[in-house]
Amino acid sequence: MTHSPSRPNGRTVQLMATCLCDAFFDDVAKATVEVLEHAGCEVEFPENQTCCGQPAFNCGDWPASREVMRHTTRVFEGDKPVIVPSGSCAAMLFHGAPLEFEKEKDLPTVQKLANRTWELADFLVNGLGIEKWPGRFPARIAFHRACHTRGTGSGEAALKLLQSIDGLEVIPFGEAEQCCGFGGTFSVSFPHVSSSMGCLKLEHMTASNPDFIVSGDMSCLMHLGGLADRGGQPVKTLHFVQILQSALHRHG
Amino acid sequence: MAEQKVELFARRLDRGVQQAVHSNSAAGTEKRYTVLGTDYSAPDDLRRLAGQIRQHAIEHLDTYLEQAEQSLKRQGAHVHYAVTAEDACRAVSDILQKAGAKKVVKSKSMISEEIHLNDHLGSVGIESVETDLGEYIIQIDGDHPSHIVKPIIHKNRRDIAKSFEREGLGDYNDDPETITRRARVFMRDKYLQADAGITGANFVSAETGRLVLVTNEGNSRFCLAAPKIHIALVGIEKVIPSDAELAVLLNLLGRSATGQQLTVYTEFINGPARTDRPSGPQEMHVIFVDNERSQILASDCREILRCIRCGACLNVCPVYRQASGHAYRSVYPGPVGAVLSPLLAGKNFKQLADLPKASSLCGACNEVCPVDIPIPDLLLKLRNRGHEEHAPSPGTPPMGAFAKLASSPMLWRFAMKSNKVMNLVPLEKLPLPYLQPWLKTRTLPEWRGGEFRSWMKDRRKK
Known part of the structure; x- marks a missing residue:
């Protein structure tokens, strides 16, 4: 995946909460705000934001996706860093959007937004230079590197922060490079394959009984959590930012 | 609701087959990762370099192909061009019939699968025997390969023992060594009786006309030992500028395909036998096959022509591991197949336009690709093409209403x-x-x- 080498890293940032946090996971969006504020950021939330357009992009309906992306570029005007607590939505902004606008006149507008976009962990570590996260979180976790952060610094960044937290242990598991099976609309158009992939992922991740299953993408966790729940063996899932937030609260 | 074809196939797939495919693929991924990580400090840099080499080669294919032709002729080989699969099949049978050849031995070649060469040769009364053990088993079973490098990844040794028994190659015995020994004895006669040997080519150097073949069984050498004629079927994209690039490409090919530093046999073929070099076939024909490749080169998916057929993307793909190779209804399965097969289908693109949908777009394929093909991007481009051409895609939600909703903040x-x-x-x-x-x-x-x-x-x- 391509990624702009020189992205703005000022401390006034725009938050793209993502449609999943808007609809289901307000806790994660709230944690993102608190964590960014702890890191010294002033967080702006452009209220007209909706979705990154990825569902239509993945379905092949690029005209529909571009319509959404054009709206998004208008909502996130300016030159502040845009922070996204999701590897997949961030990748849509910095990689998918330039791809679907390759032959469009307004590619430069889209590319400009792409160059300002950061996935949250990437921003905290590689943008703000945070190496260690304070506080305490006594738990054993299995961390799933969300697939859309492949080729970026996000996965390593999240792990670095998590591993620096007092009391937290990240446990290894088998076939770690494998996808959880969500894949956006893939999860409903290939439900059997998607669920089989998810069950396999769960099997590996729960093999050494972690306290939490953790990722940087709520879509993966919604899928894995939903599968475990339906299967009668629920697991506790957390976005890594919820751990960062929680650790702060136990900081004293 | 109608179902995606790959989904349907995966849902009905025998559990034993699925598990065989999964464990074999996972083992392949693991071996690849270990050997690349042990041997190179920055394997990703090497992959990117190889990608640049292959991209350069295909973008200057007009030059290199012509140069390869001149070099091959200088070496004493005959060079033919085939625009379509039918042309390629006919070129092979014409050469054989002209020489009065009745029996041929073949080493493993994906392009011969692609053009359905064995069916064609059978129809004109020429016996063609696959000499790669996996491909031979596929041939006697009337089956199709389900992996680019491991064609029988979906079979177990008990299935194979039964096939050997049926073919009269001895009593039922599922010991792998016995199976291999029996195949060897059978093959020896075929090699000696054959009038011609047919191979593919992993690379052709434009500078020297050197044809490079990699195998692990040494069968391609036998195919070229006794027969008088050598026919090599080569996709036009296999040409590389010079021998020098082999240092990068061969080092990545073996490691990516089978986790080997180098395959057991690497052959460099420099034309037919000459007075100063009397061994080998006296006649050598190289058939460059286009079969839609020029169209792919002209499209925005040309990066797929970098592919060196290692199969690493199949091994790592979670969908391939669930669905197996036959789910892709084409010669090239897995992520590379999901891009290549609909493109090779040409005007029948829509018939395979569902394949690019059979992916969670996780990007593992790109991460392991020895020539760094951006497979997920190509899958997305083909999804867009499928949408534009109204290809059927069961289970894909319509996105018009979503787009309206997501661009109207009040409604949202x-x-x-x-x-x-x-x-x-x-x-x-x-x-x-x-x-x-x-x-x-x-x-x-x-x-x-x-x-x-x-x-x-x-x-x-x-």
């Missing part, structure tokens, strides 16, 4: 709040065709639309 906020009603009804009873496949195996969390927005507003007031 209203929908976020009002959807809370979903928490009050049993979701399974809702007539929402795209929600039900989700709910069958997964629950949905509580709808909390608008909660974060009001929290943010309150926070600002403070």
Whole structure:
């Protein structure tokens, strides 16, 4: 995946909460705000934001996706860093959007937004230079590197922060490079394959009984959590930012 | 609701076959990772370099192909061009018939599968025997390869023992060594009787006309030991500028394909036998096959022509591991096949336009590709092409209404709040065709639309 080498890293940032946090996971969006504020950021939330357009992009309906992306570029005007607590939505902004606008006149507008976009962990570590996260979180976790952060610094960044937290242990598991099976609309158009992939992922991740299953993408966790729940063996899932937030609260 | 074909195939797939495919693929991925990581400090840099080499080669194919032709002729080989699969088959049978050849031995070649060469040779009365053990088993079973490098990844040794018994190669015995020994004895006669040997080529150097073949069984050398004629079928994209690039490409090919530093046999073929070099076939023909490749080169998916057929993307692909190779209904399965097969189908693109959908777009394929092909991007481009050409895609939700909603902030906020009603009804009873496949195996969390927005507003007031 391509990624702009020189992205703005000022401390006034725009938050793209993502449609999943808007609809289901307000806790994660709230944690993102608190964590960014702890890191010294002033967080702006452009209220007209909706979705990154990825569902239509993945379905092949690029005209529909571009319509959404054009709206998004208008909502996130300016030159502040845009922070996204999701590897997949961030990748849509910095990689998918330039791809679907390759032959469009307004590619430069889209590319400009792409160059300002950061996935949250990437921003905290590689943008703000945070190496260690304070506080305490006594738990054993299995961390799933969300697939859309492949080729970026996000996965390593999240792990670095998590591993620096007092009391937290990240446990290894088998076939770690494998996808959880969500894949956006893939999860409903290939439900059997998607669920089989998810069950396999769960099997590996729960093999050494972690306290939490953790990722940087709520879509993966919604899928894995939903599968475990339906299967009668629920697991506790957390976005890594919820751990960062929680650790702060136990900081004293 | 209609079902995606790959999904249907995977759902009905025999569990034993699925597990064989999964464990074999996973082992391949693991071996590749270990050997590359042990031997190179920056394997990703090497992959990118190889990608640049291959991209350069295909972007200057007009030059290099012509140069390869001149070099091959200088070496004493005959060079032919075939535009279509039929042309390629006919070119082979013409050469054989002219020489009065009745029996041929073949080493493994994906392009011969692609043009269905064995069927064609059979139809004109020429016996063609596959000499790669896996391909031979496929041939006697009337089956199709389900992996680029491991064609019988879907079979177990008991199946194979039964096939050997049926073919009269001895009593039932599923000991792998016995099976191999029996195949060897059978092959020896075939090599000695054959009038011609047919191979593919992993690379052709434009500078020297050197044809490079890699195998692990040494069967391609036998194919060229006794027969008088050598026919090599070569996709036009296999040409590389010079021998020098082999240092990068061969080092990556073996490691990516089978986790070997180098395959057991690497052959460099420099034309037919000459007075100063009397061994080998007296006549050598190289048939450059286009079969839609020029069209692919002209398209925005040309990066797929970098492919060196290592199969690493199949091994790592979670969908391939669930569905197996036959789910892809084409010669090239897995991620590379999901891109290549619909493109090779040419005007029948729509018939295979569902393949690019059979991916969670996880990007593992790109991460292991020895020539760094951006496979997920190509899958997305082909999805877009499928959409533009109205190719059927069961289970893909229509996105028009979503786009309207997601570009109207007022409507969006209203929908976020009002959807809370979903928490009050049993979701399974809702007539929402795209929600039900989700709910069958997964629950949905509580709808909390608008909660974060009001929290943010309150926070600002403070």
